[in-house]
Amino acid sequence: MKDFRLEVFKKASLCRNFENILYEKVQEKLIKFPVYLSAGQEFIAATISEKISELNISPDIFIQHRGHSTYLSFGGSIDELIDELLGRKTGCALGMGGSASIQCKKKNIYGHDGLMGNQVPIGVGACFASKCPTIVFVGDSAAEEDYCLSAIGWASTKNLPILFVVEDNNLSILTEKKVRRNWEMHDVAKGMQVKSFNISDDPLIINKHLQNVFDFPLLLNINTVRKFWHAGAGTDGENFDRYEEELKYFGDEGNAIDKYNKNLVLDAWQRQLEKQ
Amino acid sequence: MAKTVRETIKDLTRHHLLEKKSMCFGQCLTAVGWVGGTLPELYEDDGMVEVTTADVANGGFVVGAALKGIRPIYVVRYQGFQWYNAPIIVNYACKSKEIWGIPCPIFVRSIAMEGAIGPVAGSSHHSLFQRMPGSKIISPMTPNEYDFAYKEFMRDDDVYYVSEHRRSYDNNKEFENIIENGADFTLFPISITRFDAEKARIILKEQGYSINIIHQLWIKPFVFKNEWREALNQSKHGGMVLDDDYEEGAASSIAHSMMIDSEKKVYTYGLEHRTAGFHPDVDNLPPSPELIADRVKTIINK
Ligand SMILES: Cc1ncc(C[n+]2csc(CCOP(=O)(O)OP(=O)(O)O)c2C)c(N)n1
Ligand SMILES: [Mg+2]
Numbered sequence: 145m146k147d148f149r150l151e152v153f154k155k156a157s158l159c160r161n162f163e164n165i166l167y168e169k170v171q172e173k174l175i176k177f178p179v180y181l182s183a184g185q186e187f188i189a190a191t192i193s194e195k196i197s198e199l200n201i202s203p204d205i206f207i208q209h210r211g212h213s214t215y216l217s218f219g220g221s222i223d224e225l226i227d228e229l230l231g232r233k234t235g236c237a238l239g240m241g242g243s244a245s246i247q248c249k250k251k252n253i254y255g256h257d258g259l260m261g262n263q264v265p266i267g268v269g270a271c272f273a274s275k276c277p278t279i280v281f282v283g284d285s286a287a288e289e290d291y292c293l294s295a296i297g298w299a300s301t302k303n304l305p306i307l308f309v310v311e312d313n314n315l316s317i318l319t320e321k322k323v324r325r326n327w328e329m330h331d332v333a334k335g336m337q338v339k340s341f342n343i344s345d346d347p348l349i350i351n352k353h354l355q356n357v358f359d360f361p362l363l364l365n366i367n368t369v370r371k372f373w374h375a376g377a378g379t380d381g382e383n384f385d386r387y388e389e390e391l392k393y394f395g396d397e398g399n400a401i402d403k404y405n406k407n408l409v410l411d412a413w414q415r416q417l418e419k420q
Numbered sequence: 421m422a423k424t425v426r427e428t429i430k431d432l433t434r435h436h437l438l439e440k441k442s443m444c445f446g447q448c449l450t451a452v453g454w455v456g457g458t459l460p461e462l463y464e465d466d467g468m469v470e471v472t473t474a475d476v477a478n479g480g481f482v483v484g485a486a487l488k489g490i491r492p493i494y495v496v497r498y499q500g501f502q503w504y505n506a507p508i509i510v511n512y513a514c515k516s517k518e519i520w521g522i523p524c525p526i527f528v529r530s531i532a533m534e535g536a537i538g539p540v541a542g543s544s545h546h547s548l549f550q551r552m553p554g555s556k557i558i559s560p561m562t563p564n565e566y567d568f569a570y571k572e573f574m575r576d577d578d579v580y581y582v583s584e585h586r587r588s589y590d591n592n593k594e595f596e597n598i599i600e601n602g603a604d605f606t607l608f609p610i611s612i613t614r615f616d617a618e619k620a621r622i623i624l625k626e627q628g629y630s631i632n633i634i635h636q637l638w639i640k641p642f643v644f645k646n647e648w649r650e651a652l653n654q655s656k657h658g659g660m661v662l663d664d665d666y667e668e669g670a671a672s673s674i675a676h677s678m679m680i681d682s683e684k685k686v687y688t689y690g691l692e693h694r695t696a697g698f699h700p701d702v703d704n705l706p707p708s709p710e711l712i713a714d715r716v717k718t719i720i721n722k
Binding site for chain 1: 507
């Protein structure tokens with residue numbers, strides 16, 4: 145039996161190291177367009193993708209602009225992501241997508257066009273047409289878009305096999321949720337007859353709430369902590385960091401995984417940069 | 421009896437859903453009237469999909485369905501509603517092929533109508549879709565043209581904005597271009613103005629003017645055919661693009677393309693640049709045959 149928590153950590157570790165190294169590349173100005181780092185939030189996609197691989201299905205995945213961890217967790221190629229960030233035709237979005245609009249056809253990951261939240265109605269429409277398992281990732285701010293809310297309502301009306309994941313880092317750029325609204329996504333979704341939960345990004349808790357995923361529309365509002373700025377390289381100060389917690393929990397094994405992934409990402413960058 | 425435009429759309433929709441196993445999305449499709457009788461009486465199991473009243477999201481649902489490769493039809497009952505229906509279509513579906521190499525073809529049936537329907541619903545709204553790469557705009561007014569539009573869409577992978585007009589639904593005739601030697605003027609009518617351009621031509625002919633009519637089916641991409649350029653260059657007083665949208669959009673853009681590629685001036689005539697009211701005194705309609713004739717005479721006699 146695989147240790148679920150460990151498998152999630154392995155994925156999260158790849159994501160974290162990818163973002164840490166990319167952070168340096170952005171600081172070095174190797175990349176000059178906005179880069180949306182997902183460090184701090186990686187356990188969400190890592191956990192869901194681990195659950196999906198256990199279920200042995202390959203759902204359609206609609207990602208948001210802060211999507212590197214989703215892309216990597218669901219098996220997107222690291223080389224193609226680096227090429228994309230370098231603006232190459234060999235990139236995962238033909239060099240057009242930068243950081244915000246990445247995709248992976250092989251893994252059914254559909255790109256985001258930069259208009260916050262439109263992946264929600266698009267994902268719902270795709271799910272309606274296919275009737276196949278579909279996952280939609282959306283930020284806590286993008287979820288406020290009127291078209292997101294009505295799309296969740298229609299998914300409920302049509303009883304679609306869809307999972308909505310609200311990556312709730314409490315921020316819209318730097319504006320906190322309490323400034324923007326006095327309601328919560330899981331309450332609204334409940335009002336639309338969608339099974340909804342407000343939970344932390346602890347992998348075991350997320351997993352517990354995925355028991356009947358795709359049997360009916362499900363919304364998880366997952367509270368998480370963004371490590372870096374909204375875009376570009378910088379931090380908002382010291383905050384809770386689940387990666388550090390899990391690293392500590394796994395001790396030497398965790399450190400070895402972390403080191404392995406760091407080298408894997410460094411090698412990938414070197415390989416891709418030498419390709420020029 | 422030749423088929424009407426209405427029957428043509430209905431038959432193509434039935435074929436698209438039942439043979440091609442696609443879907444047709446829209447609001448209140450299955451209600452009384454079936455969108456001016458242009459839809460077959462089919463329901464969700466057949467692919468006729470009633471969406472919510474959330475127009476922006478609805479556009480997104482159709483984009484999602486198109487990403488799954490089903491080439492959906494999307495019915496927008498008044499072109500003015502495109503302001504809420506177009507955003508996700510023009511920003512995602514039109515760009516998907518370029519950004520991600522994934523075509524997202526949608527057949528957007530956008531229906532125009534004027535007269536006593538007030539400030540938002542009426543007229544054609546071509547420019548909304550015209551500005552975005554990845555869209556094509558066609559305005560079929562005859563059965564054969566509609567059939568052609570559908571077939572073009574089925575062998576293409578772009579978003580099609582099919583600009584319809586309710587007044588064309590009863591039509592069962594085809595249009596032919598009229599090009600005469602030594603004509604005084606050439607009309608390039610779009611959409612419903614094509615019917616009125618023909619009437620204007622008769623009025624003008626009775627008054628001794630010779631007028632060419634070159635029907636505009638494609639709005640985007642606009643291709644200026646050699647034969648049209650020659651006809652324009654031979655027209656003594658140039659030409660005029662007619663539209664039932666504001667002139668400051670597709671009509672001006674087409675006129676501009678014609679002018680830089682010909683020796684003649686090309687004028688535009690469409691809606692007045694003001695908001696339409698409900699009462700006939702304050703409505704804003706496409707130019708009538710009489711108004712077209714008057715405008716042409718004014719230009720010729722300048
Ligand atoms: C339609 C639209 N409105 C506004 C924006 C500007 N914008 C870019 S990112 C962002 C905040 C997104 O926050 P959230 O959805 O919570 O995701 P996060 O960045 O926190 O991961 C906004 C408002 C946009 N890109 N698109
Ligand atoms: Mg946020």
